[in-house]
Amino acid sequence: FPLLAVPFFLLAGEFMNAGGLSRRIVLLAMSWVGHFRGGLGYVAVMAAIIMASLSGSAVADTAALAALLIPMMRSAGYDVGRSAGLIAAGGIIAPVIPPSIGFIIFGVAANVSITKLFLAGIVPGILMGAAIGIAWWWVAKRDNVQPAPRMDMRQRLQATREGLLALALPVIIIGGMKMGVFTPTEAAVVAAVYSFAVGAFIYRELKFSLLYRLILAAGKTTAVIMFLVAAAMVSAWLITVANIPAEVARLMEPFMGNKMLLMVVLMLLVVVVGTALDFTPTVLILTPVLMPLVKQAGIDPVYFGVLFIMNNAIGLITPPVGTVLNVVCGVARINMDSAFRGVLPFLYAQLAVLALLVAFPPIVLVPMKWMLS
Numbered sequence: 001f002p003l004l005a006v007p008f009f010l011l012a013g014e015f016m017n018a019g020g021l022s023r024r025i026v027l028l029a030m031s032w033v034g035h036f037r038g039g040l041g042y043v044a045v046m047a048a049i050i051m052a053s054l055s056g057s058a059v060a061d062t063a064a065l066a067a068l069l070i071p072m073m074r075s076a077g078y079d080v081g082r083s084a085g086l087i088a089a090g091g092i093i094a095p096v097i098p099p100s101i102g103f104i105i106f107g108v109a110a111n112v113s114i115t116k117l118f119l120a121g122i123v124p125g126i127l128m129g130a131a132i133g134i135a136w137w138w139v140a141k142r143d144n145v146q147p148a149p150r151m152d153m154r155q156r157l158q159a160t161r162e163g164l165l166a167l168a169l170p171v172i173i174i175g176g177m178k179m180g181v182f183t184p185t186e187a188a189v190v191a192a193v194y195s196f197a198v199g200a201f202i203y204r205e206l207k208f209s210l211l212y213r214l215i216l217a218a219g220k221t222t223a224v225i226m227f228l229v230a231a232a233m234v235s236a237w238l239i240t241v242a243n244i245p246a247e248v249a250r251l252m253e254p255f256m257g258n259k260m261l262l263m264v265v266l267m268l269l270v271v272v273v274g275t276a277l278d279f280t281p282t283v284l285i286l287t288p289v290l291m292p293l294v295k296q297a298g299i300d301p302v303y304f305g306v307l308f309i310m311n312n313a314i315g316l317i318t319p320p321v322g323t324v325l326n327v328v329c330g331v332a333r334i335n336m337d338s339a340f341r342g343v344l345p346f347l348y349a350q351l352a353v354l355a356l357l358v359a360f361p362p363i364v365l366v367p368m369k370w371m372l373s
Contacts, residue, residue: 001185002104002114003104003105003229005184006222007218007219007222008185008188008189008191009055009056009057009101010055010101010221010222011192012194012195013054013055013218014214014215014218015192015196016054016064016166017064018199018206018210019198019206020199020205021169021195024159024163024166026065026068026069028160029046029047030148031156032046032156032160033046037145038136038140038143038147039148040069040083041073041078041086041136041140044073044087044090045132046129048093049097049129050166050167050170051064051065051094053097053098053169053170054169055099056099056100056101056104057221058091058092058279058313058316058323059323061094062090062091062092063331066084066327066328067331070084070328070332076145076146076148078145080338081338081342082341083342084332085328085340085341085345087328088316088317088325088328089132089347090129091324091328092316092317092324095310096121096124096125096309096310097121098117098118098119098121098122098173101225102280102309105280105284106287106309107305109232109236109283109284109287109288110287114183115177117302117305117306117309118174118184119174119368119372120303120306120364122174122371123363123364123367124307124364127353127356128310131353132346132349135348138345165203169194173191176190228280228281229280232281232285236284236288245289248289259297259299262297263299264358266290266308270282270308271311271314271315274314274316274318275321276320277315277321278315278316278321279312279313279315282315283309283312291304300361307354307357307358310357311354317343317346319340322336
């Protein structure tokens, strides 16, 4: 039942892109921050955070943002590789801010509350956005790019009014789960129905003739994820039978007395594995191996889950696999070398946030407990 959330959140993302919700979010961000020096970069960051709260798919968010913003940034004179790197780094916020497909998969595999994971991911996701915003300010201040004209208050209010229906969706999802109105799976259905209704009947950009193509696209992506989940359940059983968790625990025994040191070692392990494996296989393969160790050390499973998913999300912008980096390369029509050089400052910023959360667990756990109370 929890895995049913995956196709519905993917479908909601397809409806949002085709129904005009994504475009209005970019216009909303443009109206408020587009006139600053390096303004289009701040638009990308702001839009990435908002879109992450609507769709849990890093690839879908990155593709939508890149298609909308890369041509604008290229024509404005921004370095295309750096712009692509920024959008890729913004795209990986999607698996951390709820609703997150990554949290759903981890929650099912680790038997951890998906609602708690959703609520615990809000602050870390916002910190990721703030970090790449600061990194963009640092690298963009040397650019000599003319900012966009400042919009007057009437234009800003109009853009905000048009984007309000899109902004209402994360409030409905998080508020509904906090108040116990619906489960994460039911929230996914609400998101799909809401985004379809807004795109088709209010914005009137989502045509009924597109429905088959959109549902098919969501179905194909869901099929890939579900085949991986099915295969991972077999590998999880084999891992358990082979007693691999006990062997890993024995190797990690020198670090068991210090939770922070153990977290540092585990995060380094995930960073290395994430460069070679894609997001979902990494989550599904490592979860049954690491969770017994985490529980034995007394680390909060929700806290570990948030950092584990964030670390895997960072793996989406690290070569040689780097799925999100490949997506942005395809949309921007640049080679991987240019995109990787462009993403480096933002990759360092995301790793700095990860290190901060390893050092200070209350940043993750205190807001979650407050929201649950």
